[in-house]
Amino acid sequence: MQVISIATPFNIDIEFEVAEFHKRLLAYLIDFVILIVYLFAIDKILHIGVGSGESTLGFRILILLLPMLGYTMLTELFLNGQTLGKKIMNIKVVSLDGGEPTLGQTMLRWFLRFYEWGFIVFTIFWSNPFFGVAFLFMGGVVSIIIMVVSPKSQRLGDIVAGTVVVNTKSALTVHDTIFMQVNEPDYKVTFPQVMKLSDRDINTIKNVLTQAKKTNNFEMCNRVAFKVQDVLKIPSSMYAMEFLEKIMEDYNYLATRE
Numbered sequence: 142m143q144v145i146s147i148a149t150p151f152n153i154d155i156e157f158e159v160a161e162f163h164k165r166l167l168a169y170l171i172d173f174v175i176l177i178v179y180l181f182a183i184d185k186i187l188h189i190g191v192g193s194g195e196s197t198l199g200f201r202i203l204i205l206l207l208p209m210l211g212y213t214m215l216t217e218l219f220l221n222g223q224t225l226g227k228k229i230m231n232i233k234v235v236s237l238d239g240g241e242p243t244l245g246q247t248m249l250r251w252f253l254r255f256y257e258w259g260f261i262v263f264t265i266f267w268s269n270p271f272f273g274v275a276f277l278f279m280g281g282v283v284s285i286i287i288m289v290v291s292p293k294s295q296r297l298g299d300i301v302a303g304t305v306v307v308n309t310k311s312a313l314t315v316h317d318t319i320f321m322q323v324n325e326p327d328y329k330v331t332f333p334q335v336m337k338l339s340d341r342d343i344n345t346i347k348n349v350l351t352q353a354k355k356t357n358n359f360e361m362c363n364r365v366a367f368k369v370q371d372v373l374k375i376p377s378s379m380y381a382m383e384f385l386e387k388i389m390e391d392y393n394y395l396a397t398r399e
Contacts, residue, residue: 143158143159143294144156144157144158145157145159147235147237156352156356157235157305158308159307159308160230160294160306160307162285162288162294164308165230165232167230168224168226168227168230168232169226170226171229171230172212172225172227175212175225175226176209176212176261179208179209180205180261183204183205184205187205206261209261210258210261214247214251217234217242217247217250217251221233222234222235222241222242231308232307232308232309233306233307233309234299234304234305234306234307235304235305235306235307236303237303237304237305238345239344239345240341240344240345240348242302242304245302246302246304249298249301249302250299250302251298253296253297253298253301253302255280256276256277256281256284257277257280283297284296287300294306328390328394330394330395331387331391332373332375332377332387332388333391333395334373334374334375335373335391335392335395336392337372338369338372338373338388338392343389343392345365346369346385346389347389349361349362349385350362350382350385350386350389353382359382362381362385365381365385366382366384366385367381369384369385369388370384
């Protein structure tokens with residue numbers, strides 16, 4: 142299994158396991174099946190409800206074309222780098238700086254999947270997916286070739302956007318994001334300076350904590366804790382992991398009350 146090291150803004154390298162080709166393929170096929178089921182289900186509903194012809198063109202664009210074209214981009218945005226297929230296969234997209242992909246990165250990845258759009262357009266408007274399938278097949282072959290020759294198994298969209306698809310050991314939940322629920326009514330903020338950090342910084346800290354627990358290598362926590370204390374000018378006698386977890390709690394508590 143290929144392992145890559147990603148340098149974070151804190152000058153700490155985090156190791157990720159690159160998603161295996163068969164997982165990416167299965168995730169893609171799951172997403173493809175979801176889109177096909179959606180296509181035929183909604184098309185059937187439209188046909189029964191409003192019939193066919195020129196008058197239904199606007200409905201078909203609004204209810205069929207736009208959701209299908211935007212499926213990958215929207216799910217990766219709202220599911221933190223995962224489509225439903227990726228979520229089932231326990232893989233996700235991460236930025237090459239160790240954080241979650243930005244809106245711009247996600248849009249670049251989505252745009253460079255243009256070879257899939259032909260299938261959707263031909264099927265919806267001409268009920269003849271043959272040319273779309275041929276276009277899709279050729280684009281898929283090119284993507285596979287690029288992934289094989291890429292050191293990080295990236296397709297064209299990943300290379301341009303600066304992202305990579307990696308394994309995640311468990312299904313993504315809210316605990317895998319930077320956000321955590323702080324329900325204590327009398328919660329006391331220890332480090333208000335934490336709001337000087339960005340979501341990306343906090344996400345990097347989250348990844349460092351996750352990696353440290355996974356590998357039992359806590360040296361990176363010590364280095365990141367020292368860096369955070371230096372940047373925020375907040376000396377602390379806490380253990381590094383305790384300090385970083387408190388930083389995350391304070392950040393989430395303050396961010397949800399702004």
